[in-house]
Amino acid sequence: DLWLVHENLLVYSRDKDLVERLARIAERKYAVGQVSQPDVLRAQVELTRLINRVTTETLGVDTARAELGALLSREDPGSIGIPEEPVKARLEQNVGSLTEVALRQRPELSAQQATIARFEANRRFARLGYLPDFEFTAERFYNFDRRDxxxxxxxxxxxxxxxxxxxxxxxxxxxxxxxxxxxxxRLQDRIRHDVQQAFLRARTALAQRDLFLSTHIPQAEQALRASQVGYETGRVDFLSLIDSVRAIESVHLEHYQAEADFEKAYADLERAVGSDLPRDIEQ
Known part of the structure:
Protein backbone atom coordinates (compact mmCIF):
# COMPACT_ATOMS: atom_id res chain seq x y z
CA ASP A 1 0.00 0.00 0.00
CA LEU A 2 2.86 2.41 0.75
CA TRP A 3 4.31 1.86 -2.72
CA LEU A 4 0.91 2.36 -4.37
CA VAL A 5 0.14 5.57 -2.50
CA HIS A 6 3.61 6.89 -3.28
CA GLU A 7 3.18 6.17 -6.99
CA ASN A 8 -0.25 7.82 -6.98
CA LEU A 9 1.35 10.88 -5.40
CA LEU A 10 3.89 11.00 -8.21
CA VAL A 11 1.12 10.78 -10.81
CA TYR A 12 -0.87 13.63 -9.28
CA SER A 13 2.26 15.74 -8.81
CA ARG A 14 3.28 15.23 -12.43
CA ASP A 15 -0.21 16.07 -13.68
CA LYS A 16 -0.32 19.15 -11.43
CA ASP A 17 2.86 20.46 -13.05
CA LEU A 18 1.37 19.72 -16.46
CA VAL A 19 -1.87 21.57 -15.71
CA GLU A 20 0.12 24.53 -14.36
CA ARG A 21 1.84 24.79 -17.75
CA LEU A 22 -1.49 24.46 -19.55
CA ALA A 23 -3.00 27.14 -17.32
CA ARG A 24 -0.21 29.54 -18.26
CA ILE A 25 -0.82 28.78 -21.93
CA ALA A 26 -4.54 29.44 -21.46
CA GLU A 27 -3.78 32.75 -19.73
CA ARG A 28 -1.51 33.85 -22.57
CA LYS A 29 -4.09 32.90 -25.18
CA TYR A 30 -6.79 34.72 -23.20
CA ALA A 31 -4.58 37.80 -22.95
CA VAL A 32 -4.40 38.05 -26.73
CA GLY A 33 -8.07 37.21 -27.20
CA GLN A 34 -7.61 33.75 -28.71
CA VAL A 35 -9.71 31.96 -26.06
CA SER A 36 -12.50 32.94 -23.71
CA GLN A 37 -12.29 33.37 -19.94
CA PRO A 38 -13.91 29.95 -19.20
CA ASP A 39 -10.72 28.27 -20.43
CA VAL A 40 -8.72 30.08 -17.76
CA LEU A 41 -11.29 29.23 -15.10
CA ARG A 42 -11.40 25.57 -16.12
CA ALA A 43 -7.62 25.41 -15.88
CA GLN A 44 -7.73 26.85 -12.36
CA VAL A 45 -10.47 24.41 -11.32
CA GLU A 46 -8.46 21.48 -12.63
CA LEU A 47 -5.32 22.77 -10.94
CA THR A 48 -7.16 23.11 -7.63
CA ARG A 49 -8.41 19.54 -7.94
CA LEU A 50 -4.91 18.23 -8.48
CA ILE A 51 -3.49 20.29 -5.61
CA ASN A 52 -6.11 18.72 -3.35
CA ARG A 53 -5.22 15.25 -4.63
CA VAL A 54 -1.51 15.87 -4.01
CA THR A 55 -2.27 17.01 -0.46
CA THR A 56 -4.51 13.99 0.17
CA GLU A 57 -1.99 11.51 -1.21
CA THR A 58 0.80 13.10 0.83
CA LEU A 59 -1.21 12.44 3.96
CA GLY A 60 -1.92 8.95 2.61
CA VAL A 61 1.81 8.29 2.35
CA ASP A 62 2.26 9.23 6.01
CA THR A 63 -0.67 7.00 6.99
CA ALA A 64 0.64 4.02 5.02
CA ARG A 65 4.13 4.55 6.43
CA ALA A 66 2.74 4.61 9.97
CA GLU A 67 0.82 1.37 9.39
CA LEU A 68 3.91 -0.31 7.95
CA GLY A 69 5.99 0.98 10.85
CA ALA A 70 3.53 -0.61 13.29
CA LEU A 71 3.76 -3.94 11.45
CA LEU A 72 7.57 -3.76 11.49
CA SER A 73 7.62 -2.55 15.12
CA ARG A 74 9.45 0.64 14.16
CA GLU A 75 9.44 3.37 16.78
CA ASP A 76 10.03 5.98 14.09
CA PRO A 77 7.91 5.33 10.98
CA GLY A 78 9.74 8.20 9.29
CA SER A 79 12.81 5.97 9.06
CA ILE A 80 11.00 3.97 6.37
CA GLY A 81 12.22 5.34 3.08
CA ILE A 82 10.75 5.41 -0.40
CA PRO A 83 9.60 1.96 -1.54
CA GLU A 84 11.63 0.33 -4.27
CA GLU A 85 10.10 -0.37 -7.65
CA PRO A 86 8.89 -3.99 -7.73
CA VAL A 87 10.78 -6.31 -10.03
CA LYS A 88 8.85 -6.94 -13.21
CA ALA A 89 8.05 -10.63 -13.33
CA ARG A 90 6.13 -13.17 -15.34
CA LEU A 91 3.82 -15.76 -13.84
CA GLU A 92 4.68 -18.90 -15.77
CA GLN A 93 3.87 -21.52 -13.13
CA ASN A 94 1.01 -23.93 -13.70
CA VAL A 95 -1.82 -23.85 -11.18
CA GLY A 96 -1.86 -27.65 -11.05
CA SER A 97 1.81 -27.91 -10.11
CA LEU A 98 1.40 -25.13 -7.55
CA THR A 99 -1.51 -27.00 -5.99
CA GLU A 100 0.57 -30.17 -5.75
CA VAL A 101 3.35 -28.24 -4.00
CA ALA A 102 0.84 -26.73 -1.59
CA LEU A 103 -0.64 -30.13 -0.73
CA ARG A 104 2.87 -31.37 0.08
CA GLN A 105 4.13 -28.38 2.02
CA ARG A 106 1.27 -26.79 3.92
CA PRO A 107 1.97 -27.43 7.63
CA GLU A 108 -1.69 -27.77 8.62
CA LEU A 109 -2.01 -30.77 6.30
CA SER A 110 1.00 -32.42 7.91
CA ALA A 111 -0.48 -31.76 11.34
CA GLN A 112 -3.84 -33.23 10.33
CA GLN A 113 -2.18 -36.31 8.82
CA ALA A 114 -0.28 -36.79 12.07
CA THR A 115 -3.59 -36.56 13.95
CA ILE A 116 -5.10 -39.26 11.72
CA ALA A 117 -2.06 -41.49 12.30
CA ARG A 118 -2.45 -41.05 16.06
CA PHE A 119 -6.13 -41.98 15.94
CA GLU A 120 -5.34 -45.04 13.82
CA ALA A 121 -2.76 -46.12 16.40
CA ASN A 122 -5.41 -45.68 19.11
CA ARG A 123 -7.79 -47.90 17.15
CA ARG A 124 -5.16 -50.60 16.74
CA PHE A 125 -4.53 -50.45 20.47
CA ALA A 126 -8.28 -50.67 21.19
CA ARG A 127 -8.57 -53.79 19.01
CA LEU A 128 -5.98 -55.50 21.17
CA GLY A 129 -8.69 -55.71 23.82
CA TYR A 130 -10.38 -58.50 21.82
CA LEU A 131 -7.35 -60.76 22.24
CA PRO A 132 -7.21 -63.19 25.17
CA ASP A 133 -4.82 -62.47 28.02
CA PHE A 134 -2.35 -65.14 29.08
CA GLU A 135 -0.77 -65.26 32.51
CA PHE A 136 1.98 -67.62 33.66
CA THR A 137 3.22 -67.72 37.24
CA ALA A 138 5.88 -69.85 38.92
CA GLU A 139 6.41 -70.14 42.65
CA ARG A 140 8.70 -71.98 45.05
CA PHE A 141 7.19 -73.71 48.06
CA TYR A 142 8.99 -73.89 51.39
CA ASN A 143 7.96 -76.93 53.50
CA PHE A 144 8.80 -77.64 57.11
CA ASP A 145 10.65 -80.90 57.56
CA ARG A 146 10.07 -81.69 53.92
CA ARG A 147 11.69 -80.98 50.65
CA ASP A 148 10.89 -77.64 49.10
CA ARG A 186 -11.82 -29.92 3.98
CA LEU A 187 -8.32 -28.50 4.42
CA GLN A 188 -7.25 -29.89 1.05
CA ASP A 189 -10.29 -28.38 -0.67
CA ARG A 190 -9.64 -25.02 0.99
CA ILE A 191 -5.99 -25.06 -0.06
CA ARG A 192 -6.93 -25.89 -3.66
CA HIS A 193 -9.40 -23.01 -3.60
CA ASP A 194 -6.88 -20.59 -2.09
CA VAL A 195 -4.19 -21.48 -4.63
CA GLN A 196 -6.57 -21.23 -7.57
CA GLN A 197 -8.07 -17.91 -6.46
CA ALA A 198 -4.68 -16.32 -5.76
CA PHE A 199 -3.33 -17.63 -9.07
CA LEU A 200 -6.27 -16.22 -11.02
CA ARG A 201 -6.00 -12.85 -9.28
CA ALA A 202 -2.30 -12.70 -10.08
CA ARG A 203 -2.86 -13.67 -13.73
CA THR A 204 -5.66 -11.11 -14.08
CA ALA A 205 -3.59 -8.30 -12.57
CA LEU A 206 -0.61 -9.28 -14.70
CA ALA A 207 -2.70 -9.25 -17.88
CA GLN A 208 -4.06 -5.81 -16.98
CA ARG A 209 -0.55 -4.52 -16.27
CA ASP A 210 0.74 -5.77 -19.62
CA LEU A 211 -2.26 -4.24 -21.40
CA PHE A 212 -1.63 -0.86 -19.80
CA LEU A 213 2.07 -0.95 -20.67
CA SER A 214 1.61 -2.12 -24.25
CA THR A 215 -1.56 -0.29 -25.27
CA HIS A 216 -3.35 2.07 -22.90
CA ILE A 217 -0.43 4.18 -21.69
CA PRO A 218 1.13 4.74 -25.15
CA GLN A 219 -2.27 5.63 -26.60
CA ALA A 220 -3.10 8.03 -23.76
CA GLU A 221 0.29 9.73 -24.04
CA GLN A 222 -0.11 10.08 -27.79
CA ALA A 223 -3.60 11.55 -27.35
CA LEU A 224 -2.30 14.04 -24.77
CA ARG A 225 0.53 15.21 -27.03
CA ALA A 226 -1.89 15.65 -29.91
CA SER A 227 -4.32 17.59 -27.69
CA GLN A 228 -1.55 19.88 -26.44
CA VAL A 229 -0.42 20.70 -29.95
CA GLY A 230 -4.01 21.09 -31.08
CA TYR A 231 -4.86 23.50 -28.24
CA GLU A 232 -1.78 25.63 -28.83
CA THR A 233 -2.66 25.90 -32.52
CA GLY A 234 -6.34 26.50 -31.86
CA ARG A 235 -7.68 23.26 -33.34
CA VAL A 236 -8.71 21.69 -29.99
CA ASP A 237 -10.74 23.30 -27.22
CA PHE A 238 -9.65 23.31 -23.58
CA LEU A 239 -12.25 20.75 -22.48
CA SER A 240 -10.79 18.18 -24.88
CA LEU A 241 -7.33 18.94 -23.53
CA ILE A 242 -8.48 18.44 -19.93
CA ASP A 243 -10.14 15.18 -20.94
CA SER A 244 -6.80 13.98 -22.30
CA VAL A 245 -5.05 14.95 -19.06
CA ARG A 246 -7.61 13.09 -16.97
CA ALA A 247 -7.46 10.09 -19.29
CA ILE A 248 -3.71 9.66 -18.90
CA GLU A 249 -4.04 10.26 -15.16
CA SER A 250 -6.63 7.48 -14.92
CA VAL A 251 -4.53 5.12 -17.03
CA HIS A 252 -1.44 5.60 -14.87
CA LEU A 253 -3.43 5.14 -11.66
CA GLU A 254 -5.02 1.95 -12.96
CA HIS A 255 -1.62 0.70 -14.12
CA TYR A 256 -0.11 1.12 -10.66
CA GLN A 257 -3.20 -0.43 -9.09
CA ALA A 258 -2.72 -3.47 -11.33
CA GLU A 259 0.94 -3.65 -10.25
CA ALA A 260 -0.08 -3.53 -6.59
CA ASP A 261 -2.84 -6.10 -7.12
CA PHE A 262 -0.33 -8.46 -8.72
CA GLU A 263 2.12 -8.13 -5.83
CA LYS A 264 -0.63 -8.77 -3.29
CA ALA A 265 -1.98 -11.73 -5.23
CA TYR A 266 1.54 -13.14 -5.63
CA ALA A 267 2.07 -12.85 -1.87
CA ASP A 268 -1.27 -14.61 -1.29
CA LEU A 269 -0.19 -17.29 -3.75
CA GLU A 270 3.05 -17.88 -1.85
CA ARG A 271 1.09 -18.10 1.39
CA ALA A 272 -1.36 -20.56 -0.17
CA VAL A 273 1.48 -22.70 -1.56
CA GLY A 274 3.37 -22.57 1.73
CA SER A 275 6.76 -21.41 0.41
CA ASP A 276 8.49 -18.71 -1.60
CA LEU A 277 8.01 -19.01 -5.34
CA PRO A 278 10.74 -18.23 -7.87
CA ARG A 279 9.94 -15.44 -10.27
CA ASP A 280 10.56 -15.60 -14.00
CA ILE A 281 12.14 -12.18 -14.34
CA GLU A 282 11.45 -10.24 -17.49
CA GLN A 283 14.51 -9.49 -19.57
Whole structure:
Protein backbone atom coordinates (compact mmCIF):
# COMPACT_ATOMS: atom_id res chain seq x y z
CA ASP A 1 0.00 0.00 0.00
CA LEU A 2 2.86 2.41 0.75
CA TRP A 3 4.31 1.86 -2.72
CA LEU A 4 0.91 2.36 -4.37
CA VAL A 5 0.14 5.57 -2.50
CA HIS A 6 3.61 6.89 -3.28
CA GLU A 7 3.18 6.17 -6.99
CA ASN A 8 -0.25 7.82 -6.98
CA LEU A 9 1.35 10.88 -5.40
CA LEU A 10 3.89 11.00 -8.21
CA VAL A 11 1.12 10.78 -10.81
CA TYR A 12 -0.87 13.63 -9.28
CA SER A 13 2.26 15.74 -8.81
CA ARG A 14 3.28 15.23 -12.43
CA ASP A 15 -0.21 16.07 -13.68
CA LYS A 16 -0.32 19.15 -11.43
CA ASP A 17 2.86 20.46 -13.05
CA LEU A 18 1.37 19.72 -16.46
CA VAL A 19 -1.87 21.57 -15.71
CA GLU A 20 0.12 24.53 -14.36
CA ARG A 21 1.84 24.79 -17.75
CA LEU A 22 -1.49 24.46 -19.55
CA ALA A 23 -3.00 27.14 -17.32
CA ARG A 24 -0.21 29.54 -18.26
CA ILE A 25 -0.82 28.78 -21.93
CA ALA A 26 -4.54 29.44 -21.46
CA GLU A 27 -3.78 32.75 -19.73
CA ARG A 28 -1.51 33.85 -22.57
CA LYS A 29 -4.09 32.90 -25.18
CA TYR A 30 -6.79 34.72 -23.20
CA ALA A 31 -4.58 37.80 -22.95
CA VAL A 32 -4.40 38.05 -26.73
CA GLY A 33 -8.07 37.21 -27.20
CA GLN A 34 -7.61 33.75 -28.71
CA VAL A 35 -9.71 31.96 -26.06
CA SER A 36 -12.50 32.94 -23.71
CA GLN A 37 -12.29 33.37 -19.94
CA PRO A 38 -13.91 29.95 -19.20
CA ASP A 39 -10.72 28.27 -20.43
CA VAL A 40 -8.72 30.08 -17.76
CA LEU A 41 -11.29 29.23 -15.10
CA ARG A 42 -11.40 25.57 -16.12
CA ALA A 43 -7.62 25.41 -15.88
CA GLN A 44 -7.73 26.85 -12.36
CA VAL A 45 -10.47 24.41 -11.32
CA GLU A 46 -8.46 21.48 -12.63
CA LEU A 47 -5.32 22.77 -10.94
CA THR A 48 -7.16 23.11 -7.63
CA ARG A 49 -8.41 19.54 -7.94
CA LEU A 50 -4.91 18.23 -8.48
CA ILE A 51 -3.49 20.29 -5.61
CA ASN A 52 -6.11 18.72 -3.35
CA ARG A 53 -5.22 15.25 -4.63
CA VAL A 54 -1.51 15.87 -4.01
CA THR A 55 -2.27 17.01 -0.46
CA THR A 56 -4.51 13.99 0.17
CA GLU A 57 -1.99 11.51 -1.21
CA THR A 58 0.80 13.10 0.83
CA LEU A 59 -1.21 12.44 3.96
CA GLY A 60 -1.92 8.95 2.61
CA VAL A 61 1.81 8.29 2.35
CA ASP A 62 2.26 9.23 6.01
CA THR A 63 -0.67 7.00 6.99
CA ALA A 64 0.64 4.02 5.02
CA ARG A 65 4.13 4.55 6.43
CA ALA A 66 2.74 4.61 9.97
CA GLU A 67 0.82 1.37 9.39
CA LEU A 68 3.91 -0.31 7.95
CA GLY A 69 5.99 0.98 10.85
CA ALA A 70 3.53 -0.61 13.29
CA LEU A 71 3.76 -3.94 11.45
CA LEU A 72 7.57 -3.76 11.49
CA SER A 73 7.62 -2.55 15.12
CA ARG A 74 9.45 0.64 14.16
CA GLU A 75 9.44 3.37 16.78
CA ASP A 76 10.03 5.98 14.09
CA PRO A 77 7.91 5.33 10.98
CA GLY A 78 9.74 8.20 9.29
CA SER A 79 12.81 5.97 9.06
CA ILE A 80 11.00 3.97 6.37
CA GLY A 81 12.22 5.34 3.08
CA ILE A 82 10.75 5.41 -0.40
CA PRO A 83 9.60 1.96 -1.54
CA GLU A 84 11.63 0.33 -4.27
CA GLU A 85 10.10 -0.37 -7.65
CA PRO A 86 8.89 -3.99 -7.73
CA VAL A 87 10.78 -6.31 -10.03
CA LYS A 88 8.85 -6.94 -13.21
CA ALA A 89 8.05 -10.63 -13.33
CA ARG A 90 6.13 -13.17 -15.34
CA LEU A 91 3.82 -15.76 -13.84
CA GLU A 92 4.68 -18.90 -15.77
CA GLN A 93 3.87 -21.52 -13.13
CA ASN A 94 1.01 -23.93 -13.70
CA VAL A 95 -1.82 -23.85 -11.18
CA GLY A 96 -1.86 -27.65 -11.05
CA SER A 97 1.81 -27.91 -10.11
CA LEU A 98 1.40 -25.13 -7.55
CA THR A 99 -1.51 -27.00 -5.99
CA GLU A 100 0.57 -30.17 -5.75
CA VAL A 101 3.35 -28.24 -4.00
CA ALA A 102 0.84 -26.73 -1.59
CA LEU A 103 -0.64 -30.13 -0.73
CA ARG A 104 2.87 -31.37 0.08
CA GLN A 105 4.13 -28.38 2.02
CA ARG A 106 1.27 -26.79 3.92
CA PRO A 107 1.97 -27.43 7.63
CA GLU A 108 -1.69 -27.77 8.62
CA LEU A 109 -2.01 -30.77 6.30
CA SER A 110 1.00 -32.42 7.91
CA ALA A 111 -0.48 -31.76 11.34
CA GLN A 112 -3.84 -33.23 10.33
CA GLN A 113 -2.18 -36.31 8.82
CA ALA A 114 -0.28 -36.79 12.07
CA THR A 115 -3.59 -36.56 13.95
CA ILE A 116 -5.10 -39.26 11.72
CA ALA A 117 -2.06 -41.49 12.30
CA ARG A 118 -2.45 -41.05 16.06
CA PHE A 119 -6.13 -41.98 15.94
CA GLU A 120 -5.34 -45.04 13.82
CA ALA A 121 -2.76 -46.12 16.40
CA ASN A 122 -5.41 -45.68 19.11
CA ARG A 123 -7.79 -47.90 17.15
CA ARG A 124 -5.16 -50.60 16.74
CA PHE A 125 -4.53 -50.45 20.47
CA ALA A 126 -8.28 -50.67 21.19
CA ARG A 127 -8.57 -53.79 19.01
CA LEU A 128 -5.98 -55.50 21.17
CA GLY A 129 -8.69 -55.71 23.82
CA TYR A 130 -10.38 -58.50 21.82
CA LEU A 131 -7.35 -60.76 22.24
CA PRO A 132 -7.21 -63.19 25.17
CA ASP A 133 -4.82 -62.47 28.02
CA PHE A 134 -2.35 -65.14 29.08
CA GLU A 135 -0.77 -65.26 32.51
CA PHE A 136 1.98 -67.62 33.66
CA THR A 137 3.22 -67.72 37.24
CA ALA A 138 5.88 -69.85 38.92
CA GLU A 139 6.41 -70.14 42.65
CA ARG A 140 8.70 -71.98 45.05
CA PHE A 141 7.19 -73.71 48.06
CA TYR A 142 8.99 -73.89 51.39
CA ASN A 143 7.96 -76.93 53.50
CA PHE A 144 8.80 -77.64 57.11
CA ASP A 145 10.65 -80.90 57.56
CA ARG A 146 10.07 -81.69 53.92
CA ARG A 147 11.69 -80.98 50.65
CA ASP A 148 10.89 -77.64 49.10
CA UNK A 149 8.94 -77.67 45.89
CA UNK A 150 8.16 -75.64 42.79
CA UNK A 151 4.75 -74.78 41.40
CA UNK A 152 3.57 -73.27 38.14
CA UNK A 153 0.22 -71.98 36.96
CA UNK A 154 -1.05 -70.87 33.57
CA UNK A 155 -4.26 -68.84 33.23
CA UNK A 156 -6.10 -67.44 30.24
CA UNK A 157 -8.90 -64.86 30.17
CA UNK A 158 -11.18 -64.49 27.15
CA UNK A 159 -12.87 -61.04 26.88
CA UNK A 160 -16.41 -62.19 26.19
CA UNK A 161 -18.32 -60.59 29.03
CA UNK A 162 -16.87 -57.10 28.45
CA UNK A 163 -16.91 -57.23 24.66
CA UNK A 164 -19.27 -54.23 24.53
CA UNK A 165 -16.62 -52.12 26.24
CA UNK A 166 -14.04 -52.95 23.58
CA UNK A 167 -16.60 -52.42 20.83
CA UNK A 168 -17.24 -48.93 22.17
CA UNK A 169 -13.52 -48.13 22.30
CA UNK A 170 -12.99 -49.29 18.71
CA UNK A 171 -16.10 -47.43 17.55
CA UNK A 172 -14.96 -44.23 19.21
CA UNK A 173 -11.51 -44.52 17.63
CA UNK A 174 -13.06 -45.18 14.21
CA UNK A 175 -15.35 -42.16 14.58
CA UNK A 176 -12.38 -39.98 15.44
CA UNK A 177 -10.56 -41.23 12.34
CA UNK A 178 -13.58 -40.50 10.14
CA UNK A 179 -13.88 -36.98 11.55
CA UNK A 180 -10.16 -36.32 11.13
CA UNK A 181 -10.22 -37.59 7.54
CA UNK A 182 -13.17 -35.32 6.75
CA UNK A 183 -11.25 -32.39 8.23
CA UNK A 184 -8.24 -33.32 6.09
CA UNK A 185 -10.38 -33.28 2.95
CA ARG A 186 -11.82 -29.92 3.98
CA LEU A 187 -8.32 -28.50 4.42
CA GLN A 188 -7.25 -29.89 1.05
CA ASP A 189 -10.29 -28.38 -0.67
CA ARG A 190 -9.64 -25.02 0.99
CA ILE A 191 -5.99 -25.06 -0.06
CA ARG A 192 -6.93 -25.89 -3.66
CA HIS A 193 -9.40 -23.01 -3.60
CA ASP A 194 -6.88 -20.59 -2.09
CA VAL A 195 -4.19 -21.48 -4.63
CA GLN A 196 -6.57 -21.23 -7.57
CA GLN A 197 -8.07 -17.91 -6.46
CA ALA A 198 -4.68 -16.32 -5.76
CA PHE A 199 -3.33 -17.63 -9.07
CA LEU A 200 -6.27 -16.22 -11.02
CA ARG A 201 -6.00 -12.85 -9.28
CA ALA A 202 -2.30 -12.70 -10.08
CA ARG A 203 -2.86 -13.67 -13.73
CA THR A 204 -5.66 -11.11 -14.08
CA ALA A 205 -3.59 -8.30 -12.57
CA LEU A 206 -0.61 -9.28 -14.70
CA ALA A 207 -2.70 -9.25 -17.88
CA GLN A 208 -4.06 -5.81 -16.98
CA ARG A 209 -0.55 -4.52 -16.27
CA ASP A 210 0.74 -5.77 -19.62
CA LEU A 211 -2.26 -4.24 -21.40
CA PHE A 212 -1.63 -0.86 -19.80
CA LEU A 213 2.07 -0.95 -20.67
CA SER A 214 1.61 -2.12 -24.25
CA THR A 215 -1.56 -0.29 -25.27
CA HIS A 216 -3.35 2.07 -22.90
CA ILE A 217 -0.43 4.18 -21.69
CA PRO A 218 1.13 4.74 -25.15
CA GLN A 219 -2.27 5.63 -26.60
CA ALA A 220 -3.10 8.03 -23.76
CA GLU A 221 0.29 9.73 -24.04
CA GLN A 222 -0.11 10.08 -27.79
CA ALA A 223 -3.60 11.55 -27.35
CA LEU A 224 -2.30 14.04 -24.77
CA ARG A 225 0.53 15.21 -27.03
CA ALA A 226 -1.89 15.65 -29.91
CA SER A 227 -4.32 17.59 -27.69
CA GLN A 228 -1.55 19.88 -26.44
CA VAL A 229 -0.42 20.70 -29.95
CA GLY A 230 -4.01 21.09 -31.08
CA TYR A 231 -4.86 23.50 -28.24
CA GLU A 232 -1.78 25.63 -28.83
CA THR A 233 -2.66 25.90 -32.52
CA GLY A 234 -6.34 26.50 -31.86
CA ARG A 235 -7.68 23.26 -33.34
CA VAL A 236 -8.71 21.69 -29.99
CA ASP A 237 -10.74 23.30 -27.22
CA PHE A 238 -9.65 23.31 -23.58
CA LEU A 239 -12.25 20.75 -22.48
CA SER A 240 -10.79 18.18 -24.88
CA LEU A 241 -7.33 18.94 -23.53
CA ILE A 242 -8.48 18.44 -19.93
CA ASP A 243 -10.14 15.18 -20.94
CA SER A 244 -6.80 13.98 -22.30
CA VAL A 245 -5.05 14.95 -19.06
CA ARG A 246 -7.61 13.09 -16.97
CA ALA A 247 -7.46 10.09 -19.29
CA ILE A 248 -3.71 9.66 -18.90
CA GLU A 249 -4.04 10.26 -15.16
CA SER A 250 -6.63 7.48 -14.92
CA VAL A 251 -4.53 5.12 -17.03
CA HIS A 252 -1.44 5.60 -14.87
CA LEU A 253 -3.43 5.14 -11.66
CA GLU A 254 -5.02 1.95 -12.96
CA HIS A 255 -1.62 0.70 -14.12
CA TYR A 256 -0.11 1.12 -10.66
CA GLN A 257 -3.20 -0.43 -9.09
CA ALA A 258 -2.72 -3.47 -11.33
CA GLU A 259 0.94 -3.65 -10.25
CA ALA A 260 -0.08 -3.53 -6.59
CA ASP A 261 -2.84 -6.10 -7.12
CA PHE A 262 -0.33 -8.46 -8.72
CA GLU A 263 2.12 -8.13 -5.83
CA LYS A 264 -0.63 -8.77 -3.29
CA ALA A 265 -1.98 -11.73 -5.23
CA TYR A 266 1.54 -13.14 -5.63
CA ALA A 267 2.07 -12.85 -1.87
CA ASP A 268 -1.27 -14.61 -1.29
CA LEU A 269 -0.19 -17.29 -3.75
CA GLU A 270 3.05 -17.88 -1.85
CA ARG A 271 1.09 -18.10 1.39
CA ALA A 272 -1.36 -20.56 -0.17
CA VAL A 273 1.48 -22.70 -1.56
CA GLY A 274 3.37 -22.57 1.73
CA SER A 275 6.76 -21.41 0.41
CA ASP A 276 8.49 -18.71 -1.60
CA LEU A 277 8.01 -19.01 -5.34
CA PRO A 278 10.74 -18.23 -7.87
CA ARG A 279 9.94 -15.44 -10.27
CA ASP A 280 10.56 -15.60 -14.00
CA ILE A 281 12.14 -12.18 -14.34
CA GLU A 282 11.45 -10.24 -17.49
CA GLN A 283 14.51 -9.49 -19.57
Missing amino acids: GLGAMVSISIPLVYKYKYDAAVGEASARITTAQAELR
